[in-house]
Every structure is written in C-alpha cells, then in structure tokens.
Amino acid sequence: MKFVSSLAAAAAGLLLSAAVPANTAGGDAAPASVAQAAARQSAPSPELAAFKRAIRAKYDLKERSFAAHDAETIVTKFYSPDVISVGEGEGIYVGRDQIRPLYEDVVRTNKVKVESVHTFVSGNAGWDWADFHVYPTDGKSVPFTFAILFLWAREGGEWLCKGDFFVTGSLKTGKLGSALPAGSK
Secondary structure, eight states: OHHHHHHHHHHHHHHHHHHSOOOOSSSOOOOOOHHHHHHTSOOOOHHHHHHHHHHHHHHHHHHHHHHTTOHHHIIIIIEEEEEEEEETTTEEEESHHHHHHHHHHHTTSEEEEEEEEEEEEETTEEEEEEEEEEEESSSSSOOEEEEEEEEEEEETTEEEEEEEEEEEEETTTTEEOSBOOTTOO
16 A cells, blocks of 8 residues: 555656646746656656556557456456556545456446556556546447556566556646547547
8 A cells, every 4th residue: 555655646746747847937837738748758768668568568458358348357467456446436446356346347338548648667666647548339428538547566577557546538638528539549
C-alpha cells in the first residue's frame, strides 16, 4: 500500500508540473496537455525504452483479452494480486478478487486500445499516463476515453500493474469529457 501511495503522490506532482507550464512572461499561460509536456522530453534512456516495451506488451495483452472476452487473463496476467483500481463512476477495487467481476462484465461488450502518453520508470517501479479508448460493441453506445494512470512494479522480473486511477477525458487533448476525437479508432 505504501508503494502505491508513494507512486501516486509522485505521479500527481509530475502531472501538476507537466500540465501547468511556468509563466515567465508575466501573462496568463494556457495549460499544456500531458502529451505536449511529454513531447518536449529528450530521447528515452535505455531503462525507459525497455520499460515502455514491457508495458506495451502488457497493453497488447489487455487489448487482445478484451477482444477475446477473456477477463481472467487481464486479472491474472496484467494486474498484481494486491492491485488497487479507482475509477470515476466505477468505484474502488482492492485485489484481484474485487476487480474480477468488473472485468467479467466489461470485456463482454467492449474493445479497448491503450495509448501511452507519458511514462516514467526508476528501477523496479514506474508509471504510465495513458489514454484508454473504449469501443462499445453493442451498436448503441458511443466510444469514450479514460485518462488513466497505471502504476507498475517489477516483481520476479515481470512488470505487473499495481494499480490504476482513471477519469473520463484524454491526456492527449488535455480535456475532460466522454467522446473520442472525431475519426479516431
């Protein structure tokens, strides 16, 4: 729990520093999106590049599992046993046993795409701000995006998601809301 709290506190500080640029001209500066702040960073270190590859593989696994309506793979191969997931309008889930029913429900009628926006790693801990695009398959519901923070830990040489926190919106656009940008999929 202390690990997740420490990462969340550090990540919150990173978001604030990335989303609100310094105002050196004395006027009102428009807030930048996390994506704009990430784009200003230099080339990733070997450690960051390896972490990005590892979590991309986990995101691919999650996307494939949604497409196959396979909640169990998400619960046991993506998340750690002590995961904490908090979502706007969803609730607070602690541990795999609590998130399992949620995923058993949502994989039935949705496909997803995870788009990493800003990533940080140091040793065996890291986080990733991402846009989590949801495409309902019921033919009636409108696609939407969550701005999500994934918290990661390397355990036994494998990266597992220790927690996530999400709200409706997009880090790439820097806006809260429900709909995907026109033409995206």
